[in-house]
Amino acid sequence: MSRQPAPLLSVTALAAGWPGARRPVCGPLSFALAPGEILGIGGANGAGKSTLLAAIAGSARIFAGSVERRPGLRLAHQRQLPPAFAGVPFNGHDLLALTGASSAGLPPWLASRLALRLDTLSGGQRQFLHLWASLRAPADLVMLDEPTNNLDPAGVAALEVALRRRAADGVGLLLVSHDARFIAAVCGRVLQLDAPAEAPPDDEFDCDSGCDSGCDSGNEAGTSATASVSLEERR
Numbered sequence: 051m052s053r054q055p056a057p058l059l060s061v062t063a064l065a066a067g068w069p070g071a072r073r074p075v076c077g078p079l080s081f082a083l084a085p086g087e088i089l090g091i092g093g094a095n096g097a098g099k100s101t102l103l104a105a106i107a108g109s110a111r112i113f114a115g116s117v118e119r120r121p122g123l124r125l126a127h128q129r130q131l132p133p134a135f136a137g138v139p140f141n142g143h144d145l146l147a148l149t150g151a152s153s154a155g156l157p158p159w160l161a162s163r164l165a166l167r168l169d170t171l172s173g174g175q176r177q178f179l180h181l182w183a184s185l186r187a188p189a190d191l192v193m194l195d196e197p198t199n200n201l202d203p204a205g206v207a208a209l210e211v212a213l214r215r216r217a218a219d220g221v222g223l224l225l226v227s228h229d230a231r232f233i234a235a236v237c238g239r240v241l242q243l244d245a246p247a248e249a250p251p252d253d254e255f256d257c258d259s260g261c262d263s264g265c266d267s268g269n270e271a272g273t274s275a276t277a278s279v280s281l282e283e284r285r
């Protein structure tokens with residue numbers, strides 16, 4: 051009898067936002083991510099997609115619910131706007147060394163530019179290099195925020211190949227993207243966050259007892275009036 055591998059990540063009734071805010075920006079959200087799974091995260095501007103990644107990485111505030119990472123989980127997180135390192139004498143080799151990523155398999159159009167300073171690369175070249183640095187880092191879970199930004203069709207195709215290879219290694223992938231074609235091409239499931247309310251209510255959010263951010267306890271996470279979620283199977 052085969053046993054299912056333990057999930058890399060279990061998110062339960064999570065309402066996440068930012069320190070100092072009265073209310074979370076997303077949630078309640080519940081999902082799990084298995085090794086080798088590619089999960090897409092979609093939704094309108096401001097729906098809280100980046101906030102969700104930040105909560106999983108431990109850099110946003112958890113108002114209610116929980117994020118459980120598999121013990122010892124190694125996480126790589128590429129933010130939406132990777133740093134340009136302007137004015138810093140730092141090249142592609144340095145960036146890959148910093149994250150522990152191998153350059154083996156890097157597309158030739160980028161491999162030939164690894165000795166160049168990052169602030170002399172084009173936007174798409176730098177984007178792909180940052181993606182590679184996260185994707186090929188020694189990580190169990192890789193989260194990429196708008197990975198197709200600045201990439202041309204050849205870059206997107208190379209990214210899709212790299213993502214599938216990483217998933218085949220058992221790495222779990224969370225991909226935030228507005229690119230519906232890209233998400234449909236690579237993701238087995240999609241978590242769709244609802245658009246934020248036009249004007250957020252100014253009443254304070256009541257945390258449930260699972261809050262880990264030092265708020266007063268209150269009622270259930272399920273009563274949150276912020277974005278809801280739907281999870282679609284793509285195949």
Ligand SMILES: Nc1ncnc2c1ncn2[C@@H]1O[C@H](COP(=O)(O)OP(=O)(O)OP(=O)(O)O)[C@@H](O)[C@H]1O
Binds near residue numbers: 068093099
């Ligand atoms: N560091 C932060 N501190 C405080 N509020 C933040 C911070 N980052 C984002 N927010 C707020 O959280 C809300 C959700 O932002 P978030 O970046 O998560 O949305 P998103 O779904 O990723 O949007 P987009 O598609 O535009 O990238 C926004 O209203 C934003 O103003």
